[in-house]
Amino acid sequence: MLFGFPLLSLIIWLPILVGIAILATGGDRNAPLARWIALTGSILGFLIALPLYTGFDPATSAMQFVENHVWFERLNVYYHIGVDGISMPLILLNCFTTPLVVIAGWQIIQERVSQYMGAFLIMSGIVNGVFASMDAVLFYVFWEASLIPMFLIIGIWGGPNRVYAAIKFFLYTLLGSLLMLVAFIYLYQSSGGSFSIIDYHQLPIPLSAQILIFVAFLLAFAVKVPMWPVHTWLPDAHVEAPTGGSVVLAAIMLKLGGYGFLRFSLPIAPDASHYLAEMMIALSLIAVVYIGLVALMQADMKKLIAYSSIAHMGFVTLGLFLFNAYGIEGAMVQMISHGFISGAMFLCVGVLYDRLHSRQIADYGGVVNKMPAFAAFFMLFAMANAGLPGTSGFVGEFMVIMGAVKVNFWYAFLAATTLIFGAAYTLWMYKRVIFGAIASPSVEGLRDLSKREFVLLAILAIAVLWLGVYPFPLTDVMHVTVDNLLDHISNSKL
Amino acid sequence: MNFLPPDFTPAYSEIFLLIMVCVIMLADLATGEKKRYITYYLAQVALIGCGLLTFVSFSTETIYTFSGMFVDDTMADILKIMVYVTVSAVLIYSYTYVSERGILTGEFFSLILFATLGMMVMISASHFLTLYIGLELLSLSLYALVALRRDSFAATEAAMKFFVLGALASGFLLYGMSMVYGATGSLHILNVSEAIHDGVGNHDVLVIGLVFIVAGISFKLSAAPFHMWAPDVYEGAPTAITLFIGSAPKFAAFAFVMRLLIEGMGAMVADWQGMLVILAVLSMAIGNIVAIAQTNIKRMLAYSTISHMGFLILGFISADWNGYSASLFYVITYVLMTLGTFAMIMILSRSGFEAEKISDFKGLSKRNGWYALMTMLLMFSLAGIPPMVGFYAKLAVLQAVVNAGFVWLAVAAVIFSLIGAFYYLRIVKFMYFDAPETEEPLTVKGDVKLLVSANCLAVLVLGIFPQSLMGLSLYAIQNSM
Numbered sequence: 013m014l015f016g017f018p019l020l021s022l023i024i025w026l027p028i029l030v031g032i033a034i035l036a037t038g039g040d041r042n043a044p045l046a047r048w049i050a051l052t053g054s055i056l057g058f059l060i061a062l063p064l065y066t067g068f069d070p071a072t073s074a075m076q077f078v079e080n081h082v083w084f085e086r087l088n089v090y091y092h093i094g095v096d097g098i099s100m101p102l103i104l105l106n107c108f109t110t111p112l113v114v115i116a117g118w119q120i121i122q123e124r125v126s127q128y129m130g131a132f133l134i135m136s137g138i139v140n141g142v143f144a145s146m147d148a149v150l151f152y153v154f155w156e157a158s159l160i161p162m163f164l165i166i167g168i169w170g171g172p173n174r175v176y177a178a179i180k181f182f183l184y185t186l187l188g189s190l191l192m193l194v195a196f197i198y199l200y201q202s203s204g205g206s207f208s209i210i211d212y213h214q215l216p217i218p219l220s221a222q223i224l225i226f227v228a229f230l231l232a233f234a235v236k237v238p239m240w241p242v243h244t245w246l247p248d249a250h251v252e253a254p255t256g257g258s259v260v261l262a263a264i265m266l267k268l269g270g271y272g273f274l275r276f277s278l279p280i281a282p283d284a285s286h287y288l289a290e291m292m293i294a295l296s297l298i299a300v301v302y303i304g305l306v307a308l309m310q311a312d313m314k315k316l317i318a319y320s321s322i323a324h325m326g327f328v329t330l331g332l333f334l335f336n337a338y339g340i341e342g343a344m345v346q347m348i349s350h351g352f353i354s355g356a357m358f359l360c361v362g363v364l365y366d367r368l369h370s371r372q373i374a375d376y377g378g379v380v381n382k383m384p385a386f387a388a389f390f391m392l393f394a395m396a397n398a399g400l401p402g403t404s405g406f407v408g409e410f411m412v413i414m415g416a417v418k419v420n421f422w423y424a425f426l427a428a429t430t431l432i433f434g435a436a437y438t439l440w441m442y443k444r445v446i447f448g449a450i451a452s453p454s455v456e457g458l459r460d461l462s463k464r465e466f467v468l469l470a471i472l473a474i475a476v477l478w479l480g481v482y483p484f485p486l487t488d489v490m491h492v493t494v495d496n497l498l499d500h501i502s503n504s505k506l
Numbered sequence: 507m508n509f510l511p512p513d514f515t516p517a518y519s520e521i522f523l524l525i526m527v528c529v530i531m532l533a534d535l536a537t538g539e540k541k542r543y544i545t546y547y548l549a550q551v552a553l554i555g556c557g558l559l560t561f562v563s564f565s566t567e568t569i570y571t572f573s574g575m576f577v578d579d580t581m582a583d584i585l586k587i588m589v590y591v592t593v594s595a596v597l598i599y600s601y602t603y604v605s606e607r608g609i610l611t612g613e614f615f616s617l618i619l620f621a622t623l624g625m626m627v628m629i630s631a632s633h634f635l636t637l638y639i640g641l642e643l644l645s646l647s648l649y650a651l652v653a654l655r656r657d658s659f660a661a662t663e664a665a666m667k668f669f670v671l672g673a674l675a676s677g678f679l680l681y682g683m684s685m686v687y688g689a690t691g692s693l694h695i696l697n698v699s700e701a702i703h704d705g706v707g708n709h710d711v712l713v714i715g716l717v718f719i720v721a722g723i724s725f726k727l728s729a730a731p732f733h734m735w736a737p738d739v740y741e742g743a744p745t746a747i748t749l750f751i752g753s754a755p756k757f758a759a760f761a762f763v764m765r766l767l768i769e770g771m772g773a774m775v776a777d778w779q780g781m782l783v784i785l786a787v788l789s790m791a792i793g794n795i796v797a798i799a800q801t802n803i804k805r806m807l808a809y810s811t812i813s814h815m816g817f818l819i820l821g822f823i824s825a826d827w828n829g830y831s832a833s834l835f836y837v838i839t840y841v842l843m844t845l846g847t848f849a850m851i852m853i854l855s856r857s858g859f860e861a862e863k864i865s866d867f868k869g870l871s872k873r874n875g876w877y878a879l880m881t882m883l884l885m886f887s888l889a890g891i892p893p894m895v896g897f898y899a900k901l902a903v904l905q906a907v908v909n910a911g912f913v914w915l916a917v918a919a920v921i922f923s924l925i926g927a928f929y930y931l932r933i934v935k936f937m938y939f940d941a942p943e944t945e946e947p948l949t950v951k952g953d954v955k956l957l958v959s960a961n962c963l964a965v966l967v968l969g970i971f972p973q974s975l976m977g978l979s980l981y982a983i984q985n986s987m
Contacts, residue, residue, distance in 0.1 A: 038875075084973035086980055087905060149901070153892035160886060163931075167939045175939050179931055186891075186927055190920035193901070197908045197916065 019063060020077045020093050023103065024141045027057045027110065031133030034126050043125035047118060050129035054111040057136060061107040064100055070489045073097070073496035075146060075210075083150065088205050093144040097493030098274050098344065101486055102267055103143045105351045108475075109263045110136040113256040115468050116359055120255065120366055121169060128169060132256060135161040139264055143271060148196040148207040155268070156189055162257065162265065170252040177245075177252035184245040188232035192276075195228035199280070213279045216505050222284035229277045236269030239329055240299045243322045250318035251371070255362030258314065262321050262354035267347050270328045274340070274497065278332065282501035285333065292333040297426045299326030304433030308440070313361045313371045316441055317354065320397060323430060324350050324405075330427060331412040334419050335501065340494050341487055342411025348486060349396075349404035349479055356393040356472040360386070363465055364445070368454055373444050377451030382458040387446045389461075389469040394442045396476045398435040404479035513571045516578035519559040519586065520626050526552035527619045534612030542610050549597060549615045553622075557590045566985060570632060574694055577632035581764070581834075581986035584978065585629045585757050592754040592841055593622050598957055599849040600746030606856075607744060609654050617654075618750060621647035625758035631765055634683045634693040641679075641726070644758060645672050648751055652743040664742025671725070671735045679722030685715025686771075695770040703773040713777055719766060720781045727759050729819060730788040733812045740808035741862075745855065748804055749848035752811060753841045760837045763822060768830065769987075775825045782823050783915065789816030790922040797929050803851060803864045806929060807844075810888060813926055814840050820919060821903045824910035827983050832902035835979040839887075839899040839968070846884045846961040853877060853950055853958065867933055869942025877948065878937045880962035887965045889930040890923050895968040895975075902976065 030053030037046045069076060075094030083091040095103060113132050121128045138161070141154035159182055167178035200207055203215050217225065235242045246266075250258050278285050285292075300323050307319035324346065331343030363386060364379070365371055380387040396403035401410075409430065416424035450456050461469070479486065514521065530552065534545045560583050568579040597618070604610045620643060627640030649672065653665035683693070689707030690698045701707055721732060728736040740748050767778060793813025800806035818840070821833030854861035854870075861867075871878035887894030900923065904916045950958075968975055 084971075084976055086973065086976035087902065153897070156892045156897070160891065163934075164938060167935065175935055178939070179928070179935065182931060183924065183928060187924050190924055191917065194904065194908070194913070194916045194920055197901075197905050198913060200905065201908055 018079050019060070019067075020095065020144050021079055023057070023061050023064065023107070024093070024137050024144060026060065026137065027053060027133045027140070028137035030054075030057070031130040031137065034133060035130040037126045040123065040125055043122070046126035046129050047114070050114045050133055051111065053133055054107075054114045054136065057133075058107040058111055061104055061140075064095065065104060065489070068095075068097075068100055068489055070097065071492060073493045076100075078146075080146075083147070087149070087200075087207070089149045089207050090147045091150060092146040092208065093141075093150070094146050095144055097490035098497075099143040099271065100489060101344065101348055102271055103140050105267070105348055106136060106139050106143070106264050109260065109351065109355060112355065112359075112468055112471065113259050115464060116259065116362060117254070117256045118464060120362075124168065128165070128256075131161040131165050132260065135165075135260065139268070142268055146209050148199070148209055148212070151209070152189070152193055152196060156186070158265070158268070159185055162261070165257040165260075166249055166253045169254040169257065172252075173248070174252040177248040180245050181249040184242070185235055188235035188242075191228040192232035195225045198225065209275065212276075213500065215280070217281065219283050219287070219506055222281040222505070223287065226277055226281040226284035226288060229272065229281070233269040233272035233277065234295075236272065237266060237325050237329060238269070238322060239295050239326070240303060240322070243299070243303070246322060247315050247318040250321075250358075251312060251314045255358060255365070258358040258362075259355045262317075262358060263351040266321065266325055267351065270325070270332070270343065270347050273329065273332050274344075278501050279497060281505075283504055283506055285501060286335070289333045289335070293330060293423060296326045296330035296333070297423065299323055300330065300427055300430050301433070304430055304437065307437040308433065310437075311373055313364070313373055313441060313445070314358070315371075316373075316437060317357045317361065317397075320357075320434065320437060321350070321354050323434070324354070324397075327409055327412050327427065327430070330423070331408075331415060334412075334415040334423075335498065336415050336418055337491075337494055337498060338411050338418070339415030340498065341490060342408050342413075342415055344408075344490055344494070345404070345411060345479075345483060345486060346408025349408050349476070352472055352475045352479065353393060353396045353403075353405055356389075356469065356476065357397060359465075359468060359472070360390045360393060363461065367458055373441055375452065376445040376455060377448045378446075378455060379458060380446045381450055382455065383460045385466065386461050386469075389473060390442065390446060392473055393469075393476065394438045396480070398438045399431055402477070402480050404476045404483070406480060407483045512573065513569075515563060516565070516569050516571050517576055517630070518563060519556045520623060520630070522559055523552060523556050523619060523623050523626065526555065527616055527623065530619065531612060531616045534615070542605070542612075545612055545615050546597065546601060549619060550594060552619060553590045553594045553597075556626075557587060560586050560590070568986060574696065575633035575636045576630055578630060579986040581982040582630045582761070584982040585761055586626055588838060588841070589622060589625050589629070589754050589757050592757070592845065593618065593750075595845055595957060595961070596746070596750045596753060598953055599845070599852060600749060602951055602954065603746045603852045603855060604744070607655065609744065611654075613650070614654060617647045617651050621651070621750070622754065625754060628758045628765075629761040631761075632695045632769075634687070634695070634698075634766075634770075637695075637762065637765060638676075638680065638683070640758070641762070642676065644755060645676065648672075648755070651747045651750065652739060654747065655744055658742075658744075660742040661744060664739045667742075668735055668739045675722050675725035675732070678718045678725070682715045682718030682720075682722060685711055685718065689715065695765060698770050699772060702771060712771075712774065716771060716774060716777055717781070719771075720778060720785070723759075723763055723766065724785050726762060727815045727818070728808075728812055729785045729815045730792040730812055733789065733792065736812060737805045737808040740811075741802055741805045745804065745848060745852050745860070749845065749852070752807070752844045752848065756837050756841055756844075760818070760834060764830065767822070768825075772825075779823055779825060782819050783912070786816045786819040786823065787915070787918055789813060789819065790919060791816075794922045794926040797926065800929075801864055802862050803866070803933075804862060806864060807847060810926070810929070811844070813922065814888075816922075817900065817903055817919065820907050820915065823912065823915070824906040826906075826910070827980075827987060828909060829903075829906035830987075831976075831980040831983040832899075832906040834982060835902050835976055836899040838975060838979065839895045839965075842961065842968075843884055843887050843896060843965060846880070846958060846965065847888070849954070849958045849961065850877065850881050850884070853948055853954070856946070856949075864933060865936060865943070867936040868940045870937040873942050873945070874948050876959070880959060881937060882934050883962050883965050885930040885933050887969070889927040891927070893966065893969045895965050895972060898969060898972040898976070
């Protein structure tokens with residue numbers, strides 16, 4: 013609470029209410045109205061989230077802005093929300109992304125505009141709810157509810173194979189979540205009837221049970237991250253989703269998985285986490301190396317970025333299971349930075365797609381001649397994606413590699429190959445799309461960025477550079493929370 | 507010889523309904539075809555009257571009457587009120603549908619009300635015979651209802667199947683009851699319960715009786731492997747009748763299990779628990795997997811019912827008030843969702859056109875965004891996706907199951923509901939992702955429009971505020987046991 017004002021609830025419910033209001037504007041006759049309400053609502057959503065940062069006390073690891081009310085007594089469920097150094101930056105990232113997505117869909121979406129904008133606003137609120145929930149049932153409700161708008165976004169506004177992608181996305185994520193639900197119910201029983209996540213953190217659990225709980229959580233979060241080998245839904249979903257959908261998927265939805273590990277797997281099952289750490293590291297390194305090679309071979313730009321997302325998220329899971337401060341903070345920085353970079357990359361592909369209606373690398377070439385401003389932005393984001401120092405992509409990866417060196421040199425060595433592969437697939441794509449001779453008459457007819465697109469990319473460029481040069485505003489707020497988490501998971505709960 | 511008249515007060519609502527049905531049958535003879543709406547309003551008045559009577563005499567304690575053959579307790583009153591509301595909604599939803607198909611006859615109303623009376627007797631039974639009489643009154647009325655469209659080949663076949671298999675199941679049940687009578691020497695549920703508790707009677711005979719009783723129960727619940735009738739009857743019967751069969755009788759079936767298995771033979775929990783586990787797992791497996799292959803929406807919903815009954819049975823397995831109240835919550839939410847779903851099917855149907863294929867939902871979001879949104883809420887609720895109420899029903903049941911130590915059952919249940927999610931999603935896919943096949947606008951009467959919207963929004967609102975309904979289920983069970 014801030015001055016007795018339920019700020020966090022407002023951050024969750026304002027976008028949802030605005031989303032419902034947008035839905036109520038009805039058919040496409042009122043499309044401009046729907047767009048303007050969406051923009052106002054999403055910017056307002058970001059502005060009211062700012063006090064979360066300014067009012068945040070980085071000196072404590074306790075939950076802040078806490079609200080706690082009984083939700084339903086029958087199962088002892090509370091409407092318990094709060095943020096700490098881990099969830100607060102993610103909420104800000106989400107609130108920051110929503111206006112960008114609204115602007116990105118401003119002109120492209122001409123059909124069912126109110127439903128499109130409404131779905132994004134509602135999803136934004138739901139995702140804030142996921143990050144803020146301190147009650148397992150509340151968390152689960154938000155977690156699952158976030159599937160519904162994404163399912164519709166992919167299925168209604170997606171590409172030719174959208175139905176397959178939407179259903180695959182939904183069922184894949186549902187599979188993981190349902191087992192998580194069983195784990196929650198089991199924890200409810202063994203904690204004597206509590207759904208409070210904080211209670212679970214303190215609950216002693218035998219190792220065999222911890223491993224089962226860890227596996228149930230792993231399925232839920234690994235699908236979301238996504239980790240190899242349950243990543244196959246992501247390229248399909250990304251390729252078929254409209255640009256805004258891809259941005260939200262990459263920038264926000266994938267972070268739910270990483271957040272889940274930090275909030276649930278590590279503190280609730282620390283012994284199992286240590287026990288299974290090598291497996292997790294192996295899976296992460298496979299994602300980094302193997303998926304990096306897969307990305308190299310893609311002919312479709314969106315697919316390439318989707319695979320590069322998986323490889324980058326491999327860094328996140330790698331960092332989490334190194335059990336040192338560099339690793340976990342690096343993972344956090346990587347999550348935020350990946351939110352900016354992958355969002356920007358998908359927007360860049362969206363800019364090209366809107367003009368030529370093709371995502372194939374082979375259809376492009378020589379774009380720089382016609383779109384110099386775009387080429388400059390795309391260059392920056394491609395460099396950031398490759399982890400160039402000075403961009404946000406470097407900070408996270410560097411911290412994780414530092415953390416890995418402390419544990420095992422070979423982990424660090426394998427992880428560092430991403431600096432080569434990442435540069436290879438990103439820059440090779442960049443070269444083929446942007447440089448060279450003008451490939452076709454349709455490329456000849458390209459227009460450079462519109463004002464709207466320019467603003468969009470400029471905002472993200474500032475974010476990427478700022479985080480790359482001066483990441484302390486981000487890392488400072490999470491130090492204490494991460495230290496506390498590390499301290500917590502170094503103690504056995506057997 | 508002294509004859510003491512029994513205390514009629516606990517049975518006022520049943521007596522009132524019986525009188526009203528007779529009045530309605532007579533009145534219908536006088537009104538004729540053109541003024542059938544009088545019959546309709548009389549039926550609604552009868553239900554409202556019953557509701558008032560039950561509400562005024564709402565009992566917070568357990569009262570026995572008719573020499574202990576009839577019981578009135580909190581659970582019975584709550585279930586009866588649910589039945590009235592459901593039947594009343596069924597009548598509102600089906601009025602247009604049945605009148606367009608020429609089956610808006612006096613029998614339609616009197617049979618539905620007789621069936622309602624049967625359910626009420628079942629709900630309040632505390633004697634095997636009362637239970638059986640109520641069950642037969644319900645079943646015979648349902649057989650006749652299914653066959654109401656005499657000229658329809660499918661309906662007649664469905665009625666025949668329903669009747670033959672139903673009679674067989676009743677035979678099972680009676681045979682089981684006679685075994686129990688032989689072992690315990692009583693048909694009073696309380697006496698049977700005491701006798702079993704005290705170890706009176708041959709255990710083997712009791713177990714054989716129990717097997718037959720469970721078989722009869724699972725037929726009435728349409729739980730696998732006694733589910734065969736459900737898809738045919740759901741498909742063959744006119745949709746309005748399917749709506750009725752799929753909704754209110756589930757409350758009676760719940761009461762049936764409570765009275766017979768829990769109150770009567772609760773002491774044999776070790777014997778019936780295992781049987782119920784098999785029934786539950788089979789129902790969830792068969793229901794969810796076979797539903798995927800269906801192209802007929804009513805058949806698909808029949809299989810969906812089977813799988814939901816599996817979930818309902820899971821609640822009983824835990825054999826404590828926690829599980830029973832979870833089951834009660836489940837059955838209430840299930841009926842709410844079923845009402846809405848079949849109402850939507852009837853909205854899509856027009857005179858001369860039956861919306862029977864799942865593909866009839868194609869492009870509904872373009873034809874009418876509001877009904878598509880409402881149907882989507884129902885589908886996600888049936889699939890158990892939060893924040894719809896269907897999720898909390900599953901949550902409560904799973905919690906009870908884990909509480910009873912069956913973690914593997916909970917895992918199996920969630921995996922089957924994942925499979926189930928696919929065919930509910932498919933309907934959403936048809937509505938939102940596909941283009942409509944027809945541009946014909948949906949014409950819906952005002953009262954149906956209002957009720958169906960309230961029905962579907964309740965699925966969402968109860969999902970966001972589940973406490974009231976969960977609390978009510980808990981109160982009903984705790985106050986009656």
